[in-house]
Amino acid sequence: MSIQQHDGQAAPGAPQQQAAQGNWPNGIAPYSSPIPMARTHLGHALVSEWTKIRTVRSTVWTLSVMFALVVGIGFLTALGLSGDDFTGQPLLAGGLFGLMLGQICVITLGVLVVTSEYGTGMIRTTLTACPQRGRVLLAKAVVFFGLAFVTTTLACVLTALINSALLGDQTRPSYVNAEDFSGSFEGGKVVASGGEWLGATVGAGLYVALLGLLSLAVGALLRHSAGAITTMLGVVLLPLVMALFMVGEALQDVRRMLLEYSPLNGLASLYRIPMSEDQDATGWPLLGGLAIVTLAVLAAAYALLNKRDV
């Protein structure tokens, strides 16, 4: 109805339409800027979001702490396991422990990328500069995911190299049954297969970056830093913690399911030390599941972002 008023017959609109064509009542011509302007597109939003993410200290802090935790704990674990004899753990599995802590930093950063804008009121400035809200969310998601994936994968690669260097010359002790660890040994020395390498580097990097992206989406839904971080910690830790206390016979199925679909199990499976009963799990199906959940929550965040007032 209001559109009709604008374009249609409404009498008061007529003189203003005239005015818009250059007939200014007070004789001052409308201002025209000498600055060249381009029609904005996603590329502008991506560059802008990249500037934003690299110019706040929280990015530097969370990612440095993540890097230090993953590589530092990975190194200490490898040092502890080093020795002449194989300890019964896949060669690269030691990287998991550092990454379990390090992923919390990525989750925190993912949440902050969105909620810090709500906390400071920056979101109003952002959406004034770019009223296409979906474009803002997409740019944030792409920039954050790229950064998180690259840094996490780098940390994981470094950790895997450390593990391989420190533990790679271990030999199989006589009491270990060779058939239980088929593929882990080559010429009597412990090795990691190509699949193990891929899982412990790119797989782990993807998994944690996806968790971070899920956090970003949860942050966009809740618009509150503490709330979103707490929610994400719950999502990551609670299934495992709950499963630990489910001892009764009746709860066995629930317990099994919680363990299987715990986000931590996905990560552990990528390192080939799954917590579920399926000891051959590679973690990739769980990673796919995480990707689907993340996309669904992102879609919900997109829908709400367009609907809400800011």
Next chain:
Amino acid sequence: MIELRDLTKRYGDKLAVDGLSFTVRPGTVTGFLGPNGAGKSTTMRMVLGLDEPTRGDVRIEGKRYAELREPLHSIGALLEAKGVHGGRRAHDHLLCLAQSNGIPERRVGEALEMVGLQDVARKRPKGFSLGMGQRLGIAAALLGDPRILMFDEPVNGLDPEGIHWIRTLMQQLAREGRTVFVSSHLMSEMAQTAEHLVVIGQGKLLADTSMSQFIAENSRTHVRVRTPEPERMRDLLTEAGLRPVPGAEGALEVDDGDAPRIGELAAAHGVVLHELSTQRASLEEAFMRLTAQSVEYHAAAPGGTHAPPVPQEGTAPHPGGPQSPPGAAQPPPAWGEDWQDRKGRRG
């Protein structure tokens, strides 16, 4: 040019903005005046597409905000809530905004220089004073060299030098042919800056008029007379065709009377005068009177000489007129009493 049509925003039971229709034109500074909580900021957020109107719409140069190709080039805004990440350096804050609209990076330095923040470009706004934060917000508004500028309470937190600076800036921007729309809750501030005035109270349009018209219609002058014989004086004045009204401290207040004539009248009849002075109502008082009355529109029209000025634009509805039933008008209360009264009743 900003056009508002029947713009309405409801939060739960409360109508924050109630059927606002007016046009902000280029080439002048348009003041947007209203007491705290009148709906100014909500209106501005709806202009920027941040809040979705419950009803009605806003057009920026004929377009909805979301349809603007290069929003920062069309409209620059300073919102009351700062909208700055405290940990991002001033330069970087402006840079990310410039990049989002494809504005060349050199504009960042120019904008910082325009507001006098070039020395703190590498500092984080967390440590900025209120005035510096306000200047950074203005730099962001100027970044795209926009045709429309919208400032929400821009003088808040500025020192006298800063206030003078922003006044001059707004007038200069308007002279360049830009549309300048600036909100304030201070009439005195607007009187010095704006040429056109839009007044709202409780979300409703109270006046849409030029500043000079507003001053002419609202700054009422009266003559104040104090005498030991007030009753005799009143009779004399009434006989002379004037309408004295009892004022404070036993004084008489005479609308439309000129002091020399009243003085001569008293002298001719041998009445002793203790005071004879011309009182000019300040714009601030006129504004308070106008906005305080908005409370009463739901009940009865104040009517008489106290009705707000008729809006200039044909598009703007007269707030008192059409809605109020004819014949409901009450005799005008004594000058000045009514807004004080109503304020008291409200609180």
